Amino acid sequence: MxxxxxxxxxxxxxxxxxxxxxxxxxxxxxxxxxxxxxxxxxxxxxxxxxxxxxxxxxxxDLVLDPRAAGLGVALVAVLLRAPVLVVIAAAAGTAALLRALS
Structure with a gap:
């Protein structure tokens, strides 16, 4: 465990x-x-x-990778009062795009 x-x-x-x-x-x-x-x-x-x-x-170890960028995008979406599904999609999309580019 x-x-x-x-x-x-x-x-x-x-x-x-x-x-x-x-x-x-x-x-x-x-x-x-x-x-x-x-x-x-x-x-x-x-x-x-x-x-x-x-x-x-x-x-x-402290790591700044695509997960951190996705969390940042989710934070911005929450501050803009986006619906929960939009927040999740934006965060996942950002992390996936950055992982695909790296």
């Missing part, structure tokens, strides 16, 4: 533990605002970390 999968499984277990533990600890009461905010941001933060790690790293 690779380190990435261990991180994914650990983050998943942590998320499930937090989401399952909160109702047990707080009973019928609402969660404190800070805790609810942190729980809402946990999954997107882990997903973003995995995307960045898989895009810019190969082993312990």
């Amino acid at each position: 690779t380190t990435a999968w261990i991180v994914v499984l650990g983050a998943s277990a942590g998320t499930l533990l937090l989401k399952g533990l909160a109702p047990a600890v707080f009973g019928g009461r609402a969660l404190p605002t800070r805790l609810a905010g942190a729980m809402a941001l946990l999954a997107p933060a882990v997903l973003a970390a995995l995307i960045v790690t898989n895009t810019f790293a190969t082993g312990r």
Whole structure:
């Protein structure tokens, strides 16, 4: 099992533990605002970390290759409020074109 999968499984277990533990600890009461905010941001933060790690790293080395360009194009498309399918197609197309040219 690779380190990435261990991180994914650990983050998943942590998320499930937090989401399952909160109702047990707080009973019928609402969660404190800070805790609810942190729980809402946990999954997107882990997903973003995995995307960045898989895009810019190969082993312990920093790599700028067509994946990075595809991620950059996806970022621009998201900032321009393009539909999700357009974002995915633009990123994949950019990465594929740059790989074909190199």
